Amino acid sequence: MFKKSLLITICFIPLICSSQQVLDNAHLKCHYQYLWQNDTLTGKTRDDLIVLQIGQNLSKSYSYYSNQVDSISALPNGDKIAGKMIDNAMKNGDFMKGNYLHKRMKAYIYKNHPQGKITVTDGLSLQDYIYEDELNAQNWQFADSMKTILNYPCQMAVCDFRGRQWTAWFAPDIPISDGPWKFNGLPGLIMEVYDHDSQYHFTAIGLQKVENEPIIFSETYVGSKKFEKTNRIDFLKAKKRYLMDMNGYIQMETGIDLSGGQPEKIMRYDLMELDYK
Numbered sequence: 001m002f003k004k005s006l007l008i009t010i011c012f013i014p015l016i017c018s019s020q021q022v023l024d025n026a027h028l029k030c031h032y033q034y035l036w037q038n039d040t041l042t043g044k045t046r047d048d049l050i051v052l053q054i055g056q057n058l059s060k061s062y063s064y065y066s067n068q069v070d071s072i073s074a075l076p077n078g079d080k081i082a083g084k085m086i087d088n089a090m091k092n093g094d095f096m097k098g099n100y101l102h103k104r105m106k107a108y109i110y111k112n113h114p115q116g117k118i119t120v121t122d123g124l125s126l127q128d129y130i131y132e133d134e135l136n137a138q139n140w141q142f143a144d145s146m147k148t149i150l151n152y153p154c155q156m157a158v159c160d161f162r163g164r165q166w167t168a169w170f171a172p173d174i175p176i177s178d179g180p181w182k183f184n185g186l187p188g189l190i191m192e193v194y195d196h197d198s199q200y201h202f203t204a205i206g207l208q209k210v211e212n213e214p215i216i217f218s219e220t221y222v223g224s225k226k227f228e229k230t231n232r233i234d235f236l237k238a239k240k241r242y243l244m245d246m247n248g249y250i251q252m253e254t255g256i257d258l259s260g261g262q263p264e265k266i267m268r269y270d271l272m273e274l275d276y277k
Contacts, residue, residue, distance in 0.1 A: 024055030026213040031206040032180045037199045039268040048104040050180045053215045058112040059178050060215045066103040073221035108218050124242045128220035130227035136185040149191040163274025165196035236276035
């Protein structure tokens with residue numbers, strides 16, 4: 001049973017357009033702090049806030065900040081609003097520091113959509129992609145260790161998943177087999193999960209009961225405004241190439257050179273899934 005006194009509410013009302021497809025209605029919303037190392041040499045980390053909407057038949061995991069950007073883009077004058085925000089950030093020096101509203105994790109993860117599968121939409125620069133993935137792809141092994149997260153007793157489980165070793169802590173008192181990103185398949189909600197090298201770390205910071213909150217299929221508002229179909233491995237390979245020469249992609253698509261004439265073709269971290277190699 002849920003402990004009502006422990007539910008933490010994070011206020012956010014997503015923009016729902018009449019043209020957007022409603023897939024299900026959520027009854028529980030989870031919020032996760034997401035930290036990841038974007039430079040394994042210095043240990044520098046970046047942060048995100050991941051939202052997990054859980055419905056009767058499916059769930060949706062996405063970045064709170066990326067969803068904000070998409071909500072602005074969905075407005076009739078969204079392009080002008082976003083452009084003005086970027087211009088202001090570039091003028092006051094915040095753009096290069098990342099101190100402006102921008103997309104963080106671009107992936108939207110729809111578990112059990114279609115039934116028995118996962119649908120993933122993700123983006124590289126000015127093009128968004130869509131591909132299908134496996135559901136329940138992690139082969140978890142249970143451990144005896146226990147700890148408490150948000151006042152819920154959590155049990156430890158481990159797995160090797162696509163090139164990384166992962167540790168998860170799940171709450172048997174919340175009998176929902178789900179979690180952030182692509183993680184699921186445990187007999188309880190995943191409250192924390194991280195890889196062996198601590199490059200990627202999700203921690204639950206809030207749970208909220210909701211009533212009939214629409215779970216929508218988020219559209220794309222960049223480039224052609226259409227998803228390009230691909231498969232997971234091809235997308236990961238393309239993402240690796242993009243991250244190795246991000247400035248080259250940006251300069252090709254916008255004409256803006258952010259390198260100062262000294263492009264750095266090096267990637268100081270690797271992707272969450274390593275089986276593309």
